[in-house]
Amino acid sequence: MESDYVIVGGGVVGLSVAWGLLSRGKSVTVIDGDDGSFRASRGNFGLVWVQSKGLNQPRYAQWSQQSAAIWNSFADDIHGNTGHRVALEQKGGYSFHFSEQDLYETVEQYNRLKSQLGGNYPFEILGHNELKKEEPEIGPSVAGAILHHQDGHVNPLKLLKALAQGVRNQGGHIVNGRKVQSVTHDTSFRLRCDDGSVIEGSKVVLCAGLGAAELGPQLGFKAPVRPQRGQVIITEKLPKFMNRPSLIARQVDEGGIQIGATNEEVGYQDNVTGGGIAEIAEQAVKTYPILSRAQIVRTWGALRVLSPDGLPIYQKSKTMPGAFLVTCHSGITLSAAHAKILPDWLEGASDAPDLEVFNEDRF
Structure with missing residues (x-):
């Protein structure tokens, strides 16, 4: 049976796109990889994050803001469809700084971006004493913080589970444990998988993350994506003491503290190292000294x-009309936009978002 769309990639990006297309009455098949695939959706930090994005490209800041603004509505849709709550909390988030100079330089960058965005970049500067009122457990080494009011976080595993259920509830098909090996196109797309099966669709959206590097050229894409390793720590469940998330640490809805993350250019190595874990643990304890007593689980x-x-990259194939590439490293932040706005771009609607700055011609 041929679907209107075949989505290659069953992570948060692919499932969010599938959700949006199904809600518009399209038939969708999602092809998901096996457990050996690299899966950013199962290992990320769970942030719905605006600040610091788009410092060199304001359109990216706007796109992130659009998604953050509709995240609450999207979470309500997910709950209404599946009964699952994804633990969304949007009370702002912190960028911590350990010197006045570093804080000042970052504020200068934010002010430039705020001016480019016509003033729509709501943040405030908290000195150490002001920050202490908001976060009593903050350490003396923290000089201050930028509190950006559009930031928040979710439980990414609950989101992934709910999206998969919601796609199925809306009549979508998710095919697990298969890898697309080749694609041909005449009147429709035919995607041959490693088990010999063939899945057909009128259009194809490549949302395969790092897998796009291999499959993308068959669909006419450059797909210049690369891996970057991030290592993460989870502590035991603790009483609530952290009021807002940051890039250093956040308290998840179950009570544990998620600490992260490294930024390592190590190719496709996704293992944990003692040095990486020690680095992020040291920074977390410097920020919240109370964490020195927490047990790592x-x-x-x-x-x-x-x-x-x-x-992000949003590209329509120039050699295979009907094929699209959708890839980004902010799949959680952009999940709402991918579900509620991006389908208009895929469908060529008159009110589709302008995503030209994100095409591959810039490379």
Whole structure:
């Protein structure tokens, strides 16, 4: 049976796109890899994050803001469809700084971006004493923080589970444990998988993360994505003491503290190293000294999906009309936009978002 769309990639990006297309009445088949695939959706930090994005490309800041603004509505849709809550909390987030000079330089960058965005970049500067009122457990080494009011976080594993259920509830098909090996196109797309099966669709959206590097050229894409390892720590469940998330640590809805993350250019190695874990643990304790007494219950390494400039890629194939590439390293932040806005771009609607700055011609 031929679907209107075949989505290659069953992570948060692919499932969010599938959700949005199904909600518009399209038939969708999602092809997901096996457990040996690199899966950023199962190893990320769970942030819905605006600040610091788009410092060199304001359109990226706007796109992140659009998604953050509709995240609450998207979470309500997920709950209404599946009964699952994804633990969304959007009360702002911190960028911590350990020197006045570093804080000042970052504020200068934010002010420039705020001016480019017409003033729509709501943040405030908290000195150490002001920050202490918001976060009583903050350490003396923290000089201050930038509190950005559009930031927040979710439980990414609950989100992934809910998206998969929601796709199925809306009539979508998810085919697990298969890898697409080749694609041909005449009147429709035919995707041959490693088990010999063939899946057909009128259109194809490549959302395979790092897998796009291999499959992309068959569909006419450069797909210049690369891996970057991030290592993460999870502590035991603790009483609530952290009010807002940061890039250093966040308290998840179950009570544990998620600490992260390294930024390592090590190819496709997703293992954990003693040095990496020690580095992020030291920074977390410097920020929140109370964490020196916390027990570590698990650690992991996962691979981010990065383009050469770190921005998303949204590309329509020039050689295979009906094929699209969608890839980014901010799949959680952009999940709402991918579900509620991006389908208009895929469908060529008159009110589709302008995503030209994110195409591959910039490389």
